[in-house]
Amino acid sequence: MSDRYFPHSVRIVFFLVLPLMGACSFAGQIASNSLEGATSYYSNDHFTLVATIPAKFGFTSKAKYSPKDGKKCDIYSPGLGGKVTRQQQKSNTTEAKQVEQTVSTDIPLEYNIADCSMELTSVSYELSGRYGPGSLDRDMELAGGLSVADKASITIESASSVIEQRGICTWYFQISTSKIKKGEIEKILSCEATGPEWEMTHDRFKRRKLGGVIARGDISNKSVHVEFKLSPLEEPYYQNYWIKLPGGWKPCTGRWNSSREELCTSPPQFRTFKLNGRDCSVYPGCNE
Numbered sequence: 001m002s003d004r005y006f007p008h009s010v011r012i013v014f015f016l017v018l019p020l021m022g023a024c025s026f027a028g029q030i031a032s033n034s035l036e037g038a039t040s041y042y043s044n045d046h047f048t049l050v051a052t053i054p055a056k057f058g059f060t061s062k063a064k065y066s067p068k069d070g071k072k073c074d075i076y077s078p079g080l081g082g083k084v085t086r087q088q089q090k091s092n093t094t095e096a097k098q099v100e101q102t103v104s105t106d107i108p109l110e111y112n113i114a115d116c117s118m119e120l121t122s123v124s125y126e127l128s129g130r131y132g133p134g135s136l137d138r139d140m141e142l143a144g145g146l147s148v149a150d151k152a153s154i155t156i157e158s159a160s161s162v163i164e165q166r167g168i169c170t171w172y173f174q175i176s177t178s179k180i181k182k183g184e185i186e187k188i189l190s191c192e193a194t195g196p197e198w199e200m201t202h203d204r205f206k207r208r209k210l211g212g213v214i215a216r217g218d219i220s221n222k223s224v225h226v227e228f229k230l231s232p233l234e235e236p237y238y239q240n241y242w243i244k245l246p247g248g249w250k251p252c253t254g255r256w257n258s259s260r261e262e263l264c265t266s267p268p269q270f271r272t273f274k275l276n277g278r279d280c281s282v283y284p285g286c287n288e
Contacts, residue, residue: 039112039113039114040111040112040113040114041111041112042090042108042110042111042112043108043110043111044108045108045109045220046106046107046108046109046221047106047107047109047219047220047221047222047223047224048104048105048107048222048223048224049061049104049105049106049107049223049224049226050102050104050223050224050225050226051094051103051104051125051225051226051227051228052101052102052225052227052228053094053100053101053102053103053127053228054100054129054169054228054229054230055096055097055098055099055100055101056096056098056129056130057096057127057128057129057169057228057230058093058094058096058128059093059094059103059125059126059127059128059228060091060092060093060094060125060126060128061091061092061105061107061123061124061125061126062089062090062123062124062126063089063090063091063107063108063120063122063123064087064088064120064121064122064123064124065087065088065089065090065110065111065118065119065120065121066087066118066121067085067086067116067117067118068117068118068119071115071116071117071118072115073085073086073116073117073118074086086113086116086118088111088113088118090107090108090111092105096128096129096130107120107123108120109148109216109219109220119148120148120216121147121148121149122145122146122147122148124142124145125142125143125145125210125226126140126141126142126143127141127143127169127191127228128140128141128189129141129169129171129189131171131187132187132276133276136180136181136186137186137187139187139188139189140189141169141189141190141191142209143167143169143191143209143210143228144165144167144191144193144209144210144211145209145210146212146213146214146219146224147211147212147213147214148213148214148215148216149214149215149216150215150216151215151217151218153213154212154213154214154215154218155212155213156211156212156213156214158214158218158219158222161221161222161223162222162223162224162225163214163222163223163224163225164196164225164227165193165210165211165224165226165227166193166194166195166196166210166226166227166228166229167191167192167193167194167209167210167226167227167229168191168192168194168198168200168228168229168230168231169189169190169191169228169229169230169231170189170190170191170192170230170231170233170234170235171187171188171189171231171234172187172188172189172190172235172236172237173186173187173188173234173235173237174186174187174188174236174237174238174241174260174261175251175259175260175261176260177259177260182259183273183274184273184274184275185273185274185275185283187234191209191210191228192207192208192209192210193207193208193209193210193211198229204239210226234284236251236261238261240263240264241262241263241264242261242264242283243264243268243270245282245288247282247285247288248282248283248285248288249282249283250268250270250281250282250283251270251271251273251283252264252265252268252269252270252271253269253270253271254269261273
């Protein structure tokens, strides 16, 4: 378009208004989000999650909500350039302390925002712990959780007002192959469900995580008590890769002479590893 048909004063107004149009659109999005934020709320209907965790461990529960059947829950995503289905998550975190802790939180059964109604579909349990002084000497474990569904699929009987779940957490050790900790001991945290008397099968392949499926109509106003204990015994992460002797666990090397422990041969061949900067031959005592 030439200047003859687009005077200078008009062009100034046009190019001043153009960014304002984008700003208005952005402001409209903010206003929409603010309005939704003002109209969003959790239901008063809830259940109470009570968790007991060992000393030096943190705990996080994550409640996830999904749209109810038939509800309009689409929202425009600027990043994706289209509509996506809303999802909602409510997290509660307890930081680790030097002593055992028991914490309680109410988990709402519904979440509402604008014209979208959501219902609780799951609650996950996460434990995090530290096993050494280094910044990398820590691990996080997805220790189980609850699924909330129709009665047809329930695995947790909820006749009582209190539902109890127990789990034992174990540190499993191995020789690291990561670049930053290569050749050193690193540990993996794993938590498994136990029976009422804290009994747990010795077959690791038959162990399971805490939790199960509970009926949506049966969980309201109930209390779910989750208790974790830390096993005093540590085990190798890979079975038959270490041999237990009177002085402790010794890692095997084998046919491949790799940078980590290997499946033990007969007769066994052993290798060394690093622990807190020292060259060691047995865990946890370092030297036999």
